[in-house]
Amino acid sequence: MYKVGVIGDRDSVVGFRSLGLDVFAVYNFDEAAACIDTLAKEDYAVLFVTENMAEGIENVIAKYRDKVFPIITPIPSNQGVKGIGMQDLKRNVEKAVGADILFGKEG
Amino acid sequence: MAQMNVNPTRMELTRLKGQLATAVRGHDLMKDKRDELMRRFMDLIKKNKELREKVEVELTEALHSVLLARAVMSKEMLEEAVMYPTRRMDINIEMVNLMSVEVPSIQYKEDGSADVSMYPYGFANTSGELDSAIARLHEILPDMLELAQVEKTCQRLADEIERTRRRVNALEYIMIPQLEETIRYITMKLDENERSTLTRLMKVKEMLQERNL
Numbered sequence: 290m291y292k293v294g295v296i297g298d299r300d301s302v303v304g305f306r307s308l309g310l311d312v313f314a315v316y317n318f319d320e321a322a323a324c325i326d327t328l329a330k331e332d333y334a335v336l337f338v339t340e341n342m343a344e345g346i347e348n349v350i351a352k353y354r355d356k357v358f359p360i361i362t363p364i365p366s367n368q369g370v371k372g373i374g375m376q377d378l379k380r381n382v383e384k385a386v387g388a389d390i391l392f393g394k395e396g
Numbered sequence: 397m398a399q400m401n402v403n404p405t406r407m408e409l410t411r412l413k414g415q416l417a418t419a420v421r422g423h424d425l426m427k428d429k430r431d432e433l434m435r436r437f438m439d440l441i442k443k444n445k446e447l448r449e450k451v452e453v454e455l456t457e458a459l460h461s462v463l464l465a466r467a468v469m470s471k472e473m474l475e476e477a478v479m480y481p482t483r484r485m486d487i488n489i490e491m492v493n494l495m496s497v498e499v500p501s502i503q504y505k506e507d508g509s510a511d512v513s514m515y516p517y518g519f520a521n522t523s524g525e526l527d528s529a530i531a532r533l534h535e536i537l538p539d540m541l542e543l544a545q546v547e548k549t550c551q552r553l554a555d556e557i558e559r560t561r562r563r564v565n566a567l568e569y570i571m572i573p574q575l576e577e578t579i580r581y582i583t584m585k586l587d588e589n590e591r592s593t594l595t596r597l598m599k600v601k602e603m604l605q606e607r608n609l
Contacts, residue, residue, distance in 0.1 A: 290486050293504075293541070304462040307478040307515070307530050308537055309485040334489050335502070335544045354551065357491065357498060362544040367459040370452045378444055378547070385437050385554040 291332050291358075296324050297339030301366040305337075318345035325349055325361070334358050339366035340373045399578040404585035412582070416575040423567040430560045433495050437553045444550050447543045454536050461529035468523045477517035477526065487541065497556045499549040502541050 295305045299314040306312045313328070315321040321342040326349065328336060336359045343350060343363040350361050363374040383389050402408045466474055487504040515527060 291489050293485055293487055300463065300466055301459055303466075303474060303478060304458070304529050304533050307481050308534055309481045310537075334487060334500070335541065337540065337544070355555070357500060357548075358489075360500060360544045360548040362540070362547055364540065365452050365456050365459065367456075367463050369456055374448055374452065374547075375445075378441070378448060378550070381550050381554040382441055385434065385441075385557040 291334035293335045293337070294328050294333045294359075295337045295364075296321055296328075297337075297342050297364075297366055301339050301341075301368075315342060318342065322346045322349040325353070325359075329353060329356075329359050335360045335362065337362050337364045339364055340371040341366045341368060343373050344371065398574065399581050400574060402578060402582070404582045406586065409579065409582045409586070412575055412579050416572065416579065419567055419571050419575060423564065423572065426560055426564045426567065429495065430557065430564055433497075433553060433557045433560060436495065437550065437557060440546060440550050440553065444543070444546045447539060447546055451536060451539050451543050454532070455540070458529055458532035458536060461525055461532060465523055465526035465529050468525060473522070474526065477522050478530075485537070494549070494553070495556070497552050499552055500545055502545045504538070504541055 292311055294311045294313060295302045296313045296315055298316065302312045302314060311333075313324050315324050321338065325336060325338070325346070338346075338350070338361055340363050343361075353359060353361055363377065365371070365374075379389055400412075402412070469477075485504060487502050490501045490503070491498045492501045493499075515530060
């Protein structure tokens with residue numbers, strides 16, 4: 290059995306607690322990075338990270354890109370969507386296809 | 397294209413011909429693999445995009461409700477209200493083999509009986525905004541998990557496609573031309589040797605005939 294974790298600023302993630310997910314409130318990028326590293330060693334399979342935290346710890350997230358677990362998925366915070374998740378998606382398309390074919394006609 | 401550094405012998409030639417046949421076959425297989433990976437990837441990435449758009453929109457709304465709830469309730473009250481959830485989310489992940497790429501497949505189940513309310517608090521001390529926020533989050537959660545699964549799958553597929561494409565290109569533009577070039581070089585060299593032997597023999601014969609006269 291695997292667990293699901295949610296990492297982000299307190300106000301964004303507090304609601305997930307009532308759904309039975311494990312919530313970790315962090316206040317800065319360093320804490321978020323440390324949190325991911327710790328959780329990755331336990332049996333957390335899916336980690337949702339709010340975008341405002343994810344943008345500062347890209348190198349930590351990239352570290353787990355090649356690994357199967359944990360699956361790190363950026364989610365919007367309560368300050369709205371920053372487009373980091375979409376950017377990752379776009380990067381995948383570019384990597385696989387060689388050109389961006391999903392978004393717009395440019396490039 | 398640079399040829400390989402080999403001795404122009406018949407044995408080398410046979411060896412290289414075998415290698416070329418393998419390379420060509422490998423190239424065909426790799427190409428098929430790449431095309432099929434690409435096809436799957438295109439299906440998945442579209443789904444990925446739709447899911448992400450959906451989750452982003454709905455989650456933003458849900459989080460706004462949380463924010464509203466937070467605004468009308470004190471921080472301590474809010475924290476206290478959600479402190480002891482009535483259910484626990486556990487997921488099970490199986491690795492599925494998709495075109496020799498290991499991708500995750502998430503099954504989730506909520507632990508907790510269905511007749512227990514999903515609100516882990518009494519309604520007396522909390523605001524209605526919190527109820528709707530939690531109901532919304534609860535609705536999005538399956539989508540979020542699916543998004544996590546699809547996104548990881550796409551990511552792994554993209555990596556695999558890149559690797560496969562590199563191999564295809566390496567075979568197509570380096571290995572195969574190089575082998576062909578070397579094979580031609582050896583064949584020519586062998587032919588040349590044969591011709592020179594022939595002329596030498598003819599010359600010797602001529603010389604012998606002259607002496608006998």
